[in-house]
Amino acid sequence: MPVIGQSPQYSEQPLLEVRHLDVRFTTPEGEVKAVDDLEFSLVRGETLGVVGESGSGKTQVAHAMLGLLAENGRATGSVRFAGEEILNLPAKRLNRIRGAGMALVFQDPMTSLNPYLRIGPQLSEALMAHEPVSGRQAREAACSMLDAVHLAHPRACLRAYPHELSGGMRQRVMIAMALICRPRVLIADEPSTALDATVQARILELLSELKREFELAMLLITHDLGVVAGTCDRVLIMYGGRTMEEAAVDxxxxxxxxxxxxxxxxxxxxxxxxxxxxxxxxxxxxxxxLEPQPGCPFEKRCDYRFEPCKHQRPPLENVSAGHRKACHHEKLP
Ligand SMILES: Nc1ncnc2c1ncn2[C@@H]1O[C@H](COP(=O)(O)OP(=O)(O)OP(=O)(O)O)[C@@H](O)[C@H]1O
Ligand SMILES: [Mg+2]
Incomplete structure (x- = not known):
């Protein structure tokens, strides 16, 4: 007899569903369209890589989903988390989802770590803001979370200030902070970019391990296609705020x-x-x-460009099951 909650239909319900997401910024020079009609979904246990060059809109996708856009930015479209529409929810309701629902590892650890506070209180506060736990329980949870991200001396680390830690250690603290409320979706924005290659590989290994351990769905944002090879199930390639291609990693x-x-x-x-x-x-x-062209945003740099690329926006079309691309060429050689 099928067990309720374990049928295939249930397990394939998207945890996160993004439809027609646009992000625009008002600037003195005009309107900047940073994200343009983005669409993707994420199921439980899946990792989606979001890849594109600097400025392609990756971070703004994450910020729009979590209500973290700068004051001059606004997002339209739809973001559903576990079936609930969360785009542009009031801050109080979004706060509940941030943390225990979806958590973000920021691109720059120093933007979300307070330099004047020791690591322990920062982690405990993150938990206490979301859950009714005592200070003592929060401290214990902080310590075991630092252990889970394999920081060698978790108790010493709890007493340290951010500047006393190396870049790799700070990134592990950031991951611990994101996971302390046991989110279902982890968004990791360039979690390893600023680190040297060996430390970078270890952080990616850690994320893969934690993903299995905590049964996370993950959005892994990176400008480096090499990073997604060993970590992601599917990949979305962004350019000029739009999806160029989306497919299984292979x-x-x-x-x-x-x-x-x-x-x-x-x-x-x-x-x-x-x-x-x-x-x-x-x-x-x-x-x-600032002035998006009517055609394909990649047209000027594309070796395969032909007449339609200049004037018509290529629609996102199926190449095969689970594989979509926005390109006027039916098939590339
Ligand atoms: N507050 C803002 N006002 C105006 N434009 C902005 C603002 N924030 C971001 N942008 C613009 O939005 C675009 C997308 O930025 P985003 O930070 O998402 O890029 P990214 O893909 O994350 O790049 P990187 O790899 O460098 O982190 C950029 O052109 C950026 O200049
Ligand atoms: Mg970014």
Missing amino acids: DIFYRSQHPYTRGLLGALPRLDAAGVSRMAAIPGQPPSL
Whole structure:
């Protein structure tokens, strides 16, 4: 007999569903459209990588979902978390979802760690703001969370100030802070960018481990396609605020159908015959978000451009099951 709550239909209900998400900023120079008609969903236990160059809108997607846009920004569209519409909810209701529902590991640890407070009280406060626990229980939870993110001396770390920790340790503290309320979705914004390669690999390993342990769904934001290979199930490639391609990670690496994705793949460091790593970055500049062009945002930098690319916006269309791309070419060679 099927057990309620374990049927396949139940497990495939998206935990997070984003539809027609736009983010606009009002600036003295005009309106900046940072996110343009974005759509994706995330099911329990799944990791979606959001990949794009600097300025492509990745961070603003996360901030819009959690009600963290700057004052001059506004978001429209729909973001449903566990079936509930959460876009532009009043701060009080969003606060309940931030933390225990969805938590964010910020791009820059120092923006969300208070430099004047020891780590312990910062972690305890994050928990006490959401759950009715005593100070003592919160301190214990903070300590065990630092242990879960493999900080070697959790008790000493609780007494430390942020500046006394290395970059990698601070990032682990940030992850502990995000997880302390046991969220169902973790959004990690460039969790390893500022770190050297070895520390970066360890942070990614840690995220994969925690994802299994805490049964998290994860949105992993990065400008580095190399990062998603070992960590993500699916990948969404963003450019100029729009989705260029979305597919299972293997389809992105082996069957990509978008010139921009191909360009990012070509820019990945690799070992050549002499054993030296080299990169070929995509030439040209990202598009202006102030005066969006009518056609494809990647047109000016695209080796495959032809007439329609200049004038018509390519719709996001299915390539195969679970694989979509926004490109006028039916099939790339
Ligand atoms: N408060 C703001 N006012 C005006 N424009 C903004 C504001 N915040 C962000 N933007 C613009 O929105 C665009 C997208 O920014 P976003 O931070 O999402 O990029 P990103 O993909 O996260 O880049 P990075 O990899 O550098 O973190 C950028 O062009 C940025 O300049
Ligand atoms: Mg960013």
